[in-house]
Amino acid sequence: MTFWEKMNAMDPRWIFLGMAVLLTIPVLFPLGLAITIDQETTVPIYNWIENLNPGDIVFADVSYSGGSAGELGPQHKAWFRHCMLKGVKVVWVAQWNTGAQLGYEFCLEVVEDLAEEGIEVEYGVDWVYVGWKAGGTTMWRNMQLDFWDACAKEDWVGNSFEDLPLMQRVKKWDKETCKGIMLFTAGSPGVPTYTTYFHDYDIYLGDVAVQVPGNMNLLRAGQIKGMLCGLPGAAQYEILLGRPGQAVKLMDAQSLGHLWIIVLVILGNIGFYITRKSGTPSG
């Protein structure tokens, strides 16, 4: 076998090995490739939080689970950090039972990080994690009417709403209280709950990459106002915040992974072309 014949029919294990190595290296030794900020998708979300007044309340939704934490976790953390820095109050709900605890842990991580930097954030005053409530999407309809009643006056960890100062301001989920909704979504239930029941609110998405093509329509139609697209979205947000973190580092790995696929395809095609010319049957 010549080199090009090998390139035409490479053992998949080399592909896997190359991929693993190229994804691991930049995580350990960041390359610092440039990241462009997407004006149409990422910036509106940043500006939304930036233009709110301290004390304004926004709602956020965890509609993902462990499988998508790689993309949505960094988004979640960057966005929540931004809110806390701006003094914007956040009420968290979760449409996915399977990811509710995870979302709570991400919030706690942000709070710890902020504490290390000397910024105190208080649970119940600056943020509340209501979490998942049984009852499916109709539950969200009930929350609009009477938030306390729908949630059985209890947050995710079992605190009564009575004891949480922030909740005194959130009797109802209406346009008076809610200055916008941030939804982190990995599938269903997800976006339609809000575009159906909350269609006149400002809805923003933190989306997994796979869903971005589908949800692009909503953005064009104005049904959602902004969108963080997968890991790049998180990385862009971290840069806007001026604190490159996890996502920015992982974006280098993304770049190398893509590059590896591109190199493979080019080598494969050259090999394919040369072996076909020399008349050997090709795979």
Add this chain to the structure above:
Amino acid sequence: MKREVPMVLALVFAIIRIGFELLQPMIAWEFAPGKTVFTRLSFSLTFMSVMGLLMGLINLSRQHINTIRRKREHWVYSVWLLIVLYGYAIIGLIWGPDSNTFIWIYDALIVPLDSTMFSMLAFFIASAAYRAFRIRNVESTILLVVAFIVMLGNVSIGEMIWSSEAWLGGFKGIKDWILSVPNTAHARALSIGIFLGAYAAAIRVFLGLDKKYLGGTD
């Protein structure tokens, strides 16, 4: 009794469901305030299918006990499977799904194995691209070119090659156009077609022309 009754049952329940989906008086039919007949009927059918909860356990046991008995290849693993199967089921049934042991095992094994299996896609997407994206004919060439543009439009390296401030908005500009025009047209036409096909398939069952659910080959 063997074929006719099930077919009649399917038809009857199809018609009942059609009524409950289509007619407002039936949708809103309540037997007590806030309790609709439709939800209870749906629940009762969920209840019916939940009655089969032991089927998975029985299926796996049957298959793996046979493997062990006949000493087929890898039968030792079947012994392990049965131990885990019954062990976890017993823990869950006795102490409940909220018990610490049950959740501990869930977090230690189910979550990581599940998400690792999912993440294998990172490797397989590379090997699939390597095999499929060849300039073999028009179709695979289109596939290759478009996938290249979109991939480059998604990462920093693409930006370095052809910046989004440049002509046509660079890879990113072209990617966005592909996403919003040909991709949407494709998704629309495909889903309308799928609906028509699925609807015809449903009508075949409804008219009793397709009755493979009874276990036959016709």
Add this chain to the structure above:
Amino acid sequence: MSTDPQIWIAALGTLAVYSYLYKENPAYRIAEYTLVALYTSYSLVLDFHEYLIPYGRQYAIEEGQWYFWITGAIGLLMYFRYAPAEWNWLARYPISILVGWGLGYTLVRSPRPVMVQVKDSMRPLNTVNNVLFFVFFLCIMFYFFFTVGKESKFIQGTGRVGRYIMMVGFGCAFGNTVQGRISLFLNRLSFLLVDWIGMKIW
């Protein structure tokens, strides 16, 4: 390095799954059989505690909905699948009820979301993009004509173009998915590096 046994099990399990990429092997096999068994028991337990018991108690007993007893009994017929051959057919009863129930749903409900798509396809032809969208859309529709226009050069030709446009859509979705899939691996990688090995990366 972590000292938590849970993290160790999770990490070894992760590595066992990845070993498949080299070759199917005993480590993968153990992981595979474990996950299949765990998931089967998991859903059994969930079905039991979240559906069977609460539904039976609340609806069949407290609310006194008599038909729960009937559907429940029909549900039990499923187990006749394991009975001797002459009784097997009883298992068809619950299956056909569920087929019928799904059928009614499909017949009434499935047209509705499609009409939303049809509606959105009737975009006013006033921009270049909308006209292109419309042309592309029609080409793909022509590709799926199975009986009409088999002899028509126009339909065949546009149908072929339609297939090419579908390839554009597929290529686009493929290229766009790569980053999501890589993120999945990066997530596992951070678990191994940070949670298990204990590196301080971020």
Add this chain to the structure above:
Amino acid sequence: MAMKTLMLLAAEAEAPLTKWGIFPNVDSAVFGMFFGIAMIILVYVMIQRARAGLPIPEIRRIPGMEAFEEAVGRATEMGRPVHITNYAEDVGDYDTWAFWSYLAHVAKLCATYDTRVINTNTDYLTQAVNEEIIKQAYLEAGRPDAFNPDDVRYCSPWQFGYTMAVAGIIAREKPAANFLIGYFYAESLILAEAGALVGAIQIAASSATSQLPFFIAACDYTMIGEEFYAGAATLSKEPVIYGSVVAQDIGRVAFTIIIIIGAIMNTFGNDAMIRLIMF
């Protein structure tokens, strides 16, 4: 299924009023009903015409349909089994109904050629029907003893438990043909690549638009979207079922015409067609 159900959510907004007195006030409730009735009548009429021997249009070749026999034949030559699966759909889903046509076809081919067929499942009721279908196919081929119920396997009811098991089974049993038919989610590419690693001929037929790109990339033949259902009809023992494909095609022509007219009307600012279909 969950994803499909959610597409319907848009139609589930609060609706205190009714249309025409008895229909719920959701988008397309009435139009959808008339569409359904029209389709049922069309299918019935076309099949009656076919039965009566009246001419109905012929169906064009669907790429991939003839590959089933070739793939099973190759498996027979190599002495290796055949693997067929659909993922998650339960017995109440149209994708499963179409899948059963393919299963019956493949099982009959395998029974005739005396090749082992392995079927993997996530739903125990679907598995029960699958087992009956395969058993029946072997019975009809005159070799009921060759049927092994242990080859109709249950692989846990959850996505990646199933995926892991199927990937393992494919690697161990090395099927020469791998049929992935029905609705799939993210596991599609894992299953197809596992098949590619053991060098199987792969045929996919799916209505999962988000997974079709991966099938196209990884499989030898892919039946796209509607071809999957049309193919299922052509596999029927009774060829008059062709009639339903004709009806489906008439529906498509009607939609195409509606959309062309609607778009032209919309260009001139008239939304009557939109209001009609959304009624």
